[in-house]
Amino acid sequence: MKWFAKRKPAEIWDETIEWPLGDIEAAERIRAICEVAAASAAGSARDDKRDSERYERAAKAAMEIAMKISDDLMRDDAVRRIVDLCMKAGDLKTAQILFRAIHAAWIRETVQRDHPALVS
Incomplete structure (x- = not known):
């Protein structure tokens, strides 16, 4: 009976993206992915x-x-969210690589304050 078979819920990061995706929509999608993950x-x-x-x-x-x-600032903020996700997972190597990709000084300072292990 297929009616009662449980379907595996699709993850937000497995959904196909209709490109082109605007910067705001992309930032919202990254935020949602990071929250769920x-x-x-x-x-x-x-x-x-x-x-x-x-x-x-x-x-x-x-x-x-x-x-x-x-957009540089939107990208930096999105990368900051991914760095936070990496740090929650204990993935310091990936977090450090992504941290170096952040150009906005105030976002870098915030990430350094939240995750001092990235600086060393």
Whole structure:
């Protein structure tokens, strides 16, 4: 009976994107991805394989979207959200790489204040 079969809910980062996506829509999508993936990021820090895979897919999708944002400040803010997600997952290497991509001084200072481990 297929009527009662549970369907696996689609993740927001697995949904297809209708390009071209505007900067505001891209930033909103990244924010939503990071919010949804935050629980998985915490789980991936505890070596939960399923959570780790969810975090990696979410982070990859968010990074791909962020690369296409043309407005510098919006892109920096989106990258900041992805850095926060990486730090929740304990993915310091990726977070450091993304941190270096942030150009706005006030966003860099905020990230440094929130995550001092990125600076060392």
